[in-house]
Amino acid sequence: MAGAVFPWREGNRFELLIDGPSFFPRMLVAIARAREQVELELYLVEAGACAEAMVQALTQAAERGVRVRCLFDDYGSLAFTMGLRQRLMGAGVELRFYNRLSWRRGLRNLYRDHRKLLLVDQELAVVGGTGVTDEFWNPLQDSCDWHEVMVEISGPLVLDWQMLFDRQWIANRYRTAWKPASNFGLPRLPRVPAQGEGMGRVAYADARQHRDILQSLVRALNSGQRRIWLATPYFLPTWKVRRSLRRAAGRGVDVRLLLTGPRTDHPSVRYAGHRYYPRLLRAGVKIFEYQPRFLHLKMVLIDDWVSIGSCNFDHWNLRFNLEANLEALDLPLTDAVTASFLADFEQSQEVSLEAWKKRPLWRRIKQRIWGWVDRLVVNLLNRRD
Helix, strand or coil: CCCCECCCECCCEEEEEECHHHHHHHHHHHHHCCCCEEEEEECCECCCHHHHHHHHHHHHHHHCCCEEEEEEECCCCCCCCHHHHHHHHHCCCEEEEECCCCHHHHHHHHCEECCCEEEECCCEEEEECCCECCCCCECCCCECCEECEEEEEECCHHHHHHHHHHHHHHHHHHCCCCCCCCCCCECCCCCCCCCCCCEEEEEEEECCCEEHHHHHHHHHHHHCCCEEEEEECCCCECHHHHHHHHHHHHCCCEEEEEEECCCCCCHHHHHHHHHHHHHHHHHCCEEEEECCCEECCCEEEECCEEEEECCCCEHHHHHHEEEEEEEEECHHHHHHHHHHHHHHHHCEEEECHHHHHCCCHHHHHHHHHHHHHHHHHHHHHCCCC
């Protein structure tokens, strides 16, 4: 496995924060209280009321002497206006963009930084799947259109998140692959602790180099005994994930997928993912489509093991994106994630195999077209992960 593997750390505290009105005010307060440093790594950053609140907090921190570093994906921040960028840099914020778009780079433009991470004073980390857009949080109305979760972390694990950020910050500066010291990290994926509270680990993916985030998920899927609940907005799972889900359902595990319903930002991706429904349903996997809003969270609960972060576990993400998830074994966090899933299942429509066979012709056509496109992409990527 290329790249260093992070170990499990004990003695951490986790808090699940559900939806923008819950986690954005906490993030802004943390930035306001920063004494020494603030790091922010994001994919989606767009001008609006949410970005205005974030820019104000970051500039104020920089103006009082805090070192502020922001690493934004160049494509994901196209709608982050020059005026907002200049305000950050004018206040002393160090601003960098991952993989600047250029026609000369050709297909290399597909590589993106999809991570979502806030670090404060090497004491606090907030990780998950949010971007800084009004869809995630409109502070003027204290509302959100996209359903998302973040996890607030304190304890020894924060330093590993700091190391992951520093690694990419350095690599981005010099456009070279970051090479860890020989004594850094583990040579292979560590065993999951049998039990414990406050246990956590950083799992990540580097485009084309390192994907312990996928290996860890597949291992957890294959060892699940009671339940496997997985939420993702873009259901284009790898072959290994699909096989593991079917096998788990076959051995009697409660396997449920929480997927986006008709409210989505990419209908074509939703239709493409529908091609996997029939075989999963026949295997005994339960599929729920979330109805109230666009479901954007990426969260997995396998027995008591939790994974939350930026990764959709699909062949596209794992081929081209930088990703990062928190893996945790912690009873309070497990209870919070369980409650979140149960609440979302209640607001979802379960898809049955009988109803699926009776879907209208227009939907079958869209699913067939976009499913064919997805199959073409998989073949081009030559991925059977």
